[in-house]
Amino acid sequence: MDACTAVGREIDKVLTKFTSYSDHASTTIASLRSNIESLKVEIDQVGSGDITEAQAVILSQALGRVKEAVTRLSTEHRDLHSSVSKVGKAIDKNFTADFGCISNDSVFSGKKHHLINEVICQHFFREGLLDIAEEHIKETNLSLQEESREPFFELNRILAALKERNLAPALQWAEENRDKLISQRSTLEFKLHRLAYINLLSQGPSRVPEAIDYARHNFTPFVFQHEKVIQSLMGCLLYVKGGLINSPYADLLSCDQWTEICDVFTRDACALLGLSVDSSLAVCVNAGCTALPILLNIKQVMQQRQVPNIWNTKEELPIEIDLGPSSRYHSIFACPILRQQSTENNPPMRLICGHVISRDALNKLTTSAKLKCPYCPVEQNPQDAIQISF
Ligand SMILES: [Zn+2]
Incomplete structure (x- = not known):
């Protein structure tokens, strides 16, 4: 952001100079023009005869002034170049063009190349860019199962209809998947019916009987869950x-x-179909954009320590990046005793006092079949600890 501000400042300077130059130039030119026009009128008044000596002097003086003004304007114009080139220099200074040291080509070599193509393809499907996706499949020789495309086709079809304010396909889909939607506590079907009802009302008093009929038929299953909303819809x-x-x-x-x-609809349908709400490609690009400035900042340190590449052996970045709560997919438990992330073999264990430590820590802290909680410290039987999962 600082880089953008620094370049912005240079651009502002250039723009101010341009504006003042253009104002100055137009006033100068306008005054010269009016000067010459009045001279012309004066000469015309003399008639067909030669101009007087005094007029010749005035004329040559005017010409001198024009020449002088033109030279001055062109000098000022030349000065603008230096300001413009300063913007270029500011861009070079504030933005890095060399990303060589923070990319790692080997990460995407071999079989992983295929994964990238698949993710790109899925992104196109998600965005409804079906013909581009098909072309991409053809060019990369991807073998994508028909089943993996199908859900996207349906999603896109329903979303496109919703954008055109057509609720029918979405309502049909919600009805077909009602049980699954209820089990994931979705409010989609009710919200669709609510919109259909409002849609009827918005068309004026003549549609009121139809709207009441619609409400009677479709709101009944939702009365317990959405009582307040239905009351206001009736109001x-x-x-x-x-x-x-x-x-x-x-x-x-x-x-x-x-x-x-x-x-x-997108959120609930994706959850129901086991798809992430955001495309994997979008999440990756987002993560990359967030990581890039930090990686560029530590570039020098990495070069000094001769770190061969930014990925460690576990293919993890050397830094932690925060993409916000929407991108937290798995809850992570780090053992406060061993300071290690829990794994399947070393899961978090809840002690009877409510404190949670990892199983390895629990085993290490157990002495003669007794465990003293490292926090409270309640003495307890390690067998009473319960494994918890997030
Ligand atoms: Zn405790």
């Missing part, structure tokens, strides 16, 4: 005549409702 019936837009329920008509339903 808004009173205002249909005067127009919902002028009522306290105006927010029901907001475009945000449609944006929200697209997000809810």
Whole structure:
């Protein structure tokens, strides 16, 4: 960010200079022009005869002034070049062009190359760019199972319909997958019905009977879960005549409702199909962009210590990067005693006092079949500890 600000500052300087130059140039040129115009009028008044000596002097003086002004303007214009080239220098100084030392070509060699192509392909499918994905498959000789494409086709079809404010395909999908959606506590189906109901109401009082009928048929299964919302949806019936837009329920008509339903559908459908909400490629690019500045900062240290590449043997980056809560996929437990991350062989164990340590730590701390909690310290039987999973 600092780099951008530094370059921005140079650009601002150039822009200010340009503006002042252009203002100055146009006023100078305008005054010279009016000067010459008035001279022309004066000469014309003399008629066909020769101009007087005095007029000749005035004319040559005017010409001198024009020449002088042109020279001055071109000198000023030349000065602008140095300011422009300063921007180039600022870019070179503030941005790194050499990423050689922080990339590791071998990471993506061999079989992994195939993985990259697969991830790129899935990204295209996700974005609904089906023909590009097909071309990519052809060019890279990817053998992608038909089943792995199918869910994306359906998702894209339903999302495209939702964007055109057509709820039917999404409603049908939600109905077909109702049990699974309920088990993952999804509110998708109710939200779709709610939008369909509002849609009817927004079309005026003539559709009210139809809307009431719709509500009666479709809201019943959701009464217990969404009682308050359904109450307010019924309350808004009173205002249909005067127009919902002028009522306290105006927010029901907001475009945000449609944006929200697209997000809810994507999130819930992805969860149901076992897909991540964001494409893997987008997550990787995001992680790379976050890591890049930090890696560039420690580049010098790595070069000094002659670190051969930034990936260690476990193919992990030498630094930790935080992509925010949405990108935390697995909860991690680090044993506070051994300061190690828990693994399948060394899982976290909950002691009867509520403190959690790793199994290795528990074994190490156990003396003659007794364990003293390192924190409280309650004495207990190590057999009473329960394995926990996140
Ligand atoms: Zn304890």
